[in-house]
Amino acid sequence: MQKPQLPMALEGYPFILFCAFATLVLAALGWAIPALAGLLLTGFVTYFFRDPARVLPEQRDAIVCPADGKVIVVAEVDDDRFLHARAQKISIFMNVFNVHVNRVPLTGTVERVTLSPGKFYSADKDKAVLHNEFCALTLATPHRQRYAVVQIAGLIARRIVCRAEAGDRVLAGERFGLIRFGSRVDLYLPLTARIAVKVGEKVRAGETALGFLSAPTEDNREEPIA
Structure with missing residues (x-):
């Protein structure tokens, strides 16, 4: 219980x-x-600072939404900062009225936590991704599929809280941190992930399924992690 x-x-x-x-x-x-x-x-x-309980998606292999807010980006990108590979990216913008507690999208192990100082442009602008302060978690699922979840500070947000540490075993939907007073969360997923949301959709942390990431088959199994 x-x-x-x-x-x-x-x-x-x-x-x-x-x-x-x-x-x-x-x-x-x-x-x-x-x-x-x-x-x-x-x-x-x-x-x-409210932190309501949430009911996780029932679907197996669901990618749990890490933040409340609005989807502002769904795209395939070349990620040379976190996964160093071609990836699918989902960006969620949180305004000051959203719940700001962040949750783990997929069960796995934290490989690395990177905190980078920076500026505080409005989090819904493209330049925020390159110049704003951020905290990035790179994780690996039990099937060795790597993904990254990035907390990005915004115009008003001046404090990123991340409780996760390298080596931690985390569960889908588990709380791992928050960003104070308006911000953004970017999620970088393998190309094998099936995305189920579109730009403009409102989503809820710990409750909305952003998509699905099935266990890899022999044909699409990723390379072992060094």
Whole structure:
């Protein structure tokens, strides 16, 4: 049986407590309008850091969506930064009203975690991919299929939280981090993956099946990982 937990990301508690304390101080001083503004801010911050339970897709080999938001890219690309191969890319843009907890798309082992500092362009722009701060997880499924999930900071987002470490065994749908206040997640998948979403679709982390990645056959088995 799963242990009950508060539907709130742990990283949000300092912000929520600070806003609530400031609101109480303003109210105690009799500053009604600032106190009301503080109350609204506390409510927004609490809403932002919500972490609702999600029901995983029932389909076998489903690629679990890593983030809430809107699909802004579905394309085949030459990925020379993470997988160093031709890959299928899905990009999801998260606005400030989306749940920002990120989840693991496929069960596997974390090979590498790469954190790169950078700029903070709007996350829905193409230049954000090349210049913004990001944290990339490169993983391998039990069938040695490699994929990458990349958390990208945005115009307002200034803090990427990634709890995963190299060598970790992670499960599909498991929470691994979040990005604070508006951002983007890019997913790089093998060419054998069957994509089931289109640009413009709204998706939910831990619940939407972005596609399917079946175990490789002898004809399309990937090369062993060094």
